[in-house]
Amino acid sequence: MPYLILVILWVLFYATHTWLASLNIKRKIKGWMGSRYIWYRLLYTVFSTVFIFGILLFSSSYSQIHILTTTSFTTYLGYVLASFGTIIIVRSFKSFSKRKFVGLEPHDDLEKSEDFITTGLHAYVRHPIYSGTVLIFLGFFFYDPTLSSAVHVGMLFLYLPIGIHYEEKKLIEIYGEKYIQYKKKVASLIPTKRK
Numbered sequence: 001m002p003y004l005i006l007v008i009l010w011v012l013f014y015a016t017h018t019w020l021a022s023l024n025i026k027r028k029i030k031g032w033m034g035s036r037y038i039w040y041r042l043l044y045t046v047f048s049t050v051f052i053f054g055i056l057l058f059s060s061s062y063s064q065i066h067i068l069t070t071t072s073f074t075t076y077l078g079y080v081l082a083s084f085g086t087i088i089i090v091r092s093f094k095s096f097s098k099r100k101f102v103g104l105e106p107h108d109d110l111e112k113s114e115d116f117i118t119t120g121l122h123a124y125v126r127h128p129i130y131s132g133t134v135l136i137f138l139g140f141f142f143y144d145p146t147l148s149s150a151v152h153v154g155m156l157f158l159y160l161p162i163g164i165h166y167e168e169k170k171l172i173e174i175y176g177e178k179y180i181q182y183k184k185k186v187a188s189l190i191p192t193k194r195k
Helices: 002-021 023-059 072-095 098-102 128-143 147-175 177-185
Strands: none
Touching (some): 002 147, 023 147, 072 128, 128 147
16 A cells, blocks of 8 residues: 555656646746746745655655665665766756756746756756666665665656656747757767767
């Protein structure tokens, strides 16, 4: 039963994450918030962070079923994958404002779009933050190979094609032909060719 609840929580998280990031919903929320919309990104970040920590807290509240034997190799592999994932996420933030991304610098993203970034890690993959997140989740699984960890990874893999589809639909609406051409040249999550 707790694993079913865990799946439901991830479905709710990913659904709200995608829904709250869509341009149509943002426009409706802006109509409701008015000039306070500049704080929407911060509210979105706080909501997402609390939701994720709530899911992780819930998944640690019941007895775990180990599905792999933990060895020094799996532990080391977990550390390596999670470290690379963290490095990728940190490096991908070098291309844009971290303060704007989390909402600490209030702004209206419906009025002024972020710069279209194709440099740094974005020259190799279109979604480096997702790539880093995959490595972190895989790292956590190998570090603690439980059924809960497998659910975390599995739900992420199920969500990514959907999340990327809606994210790119939004990016095409914002950047148009530039993004379509970029999408043709650069892989989504795993680099397939050199810069």
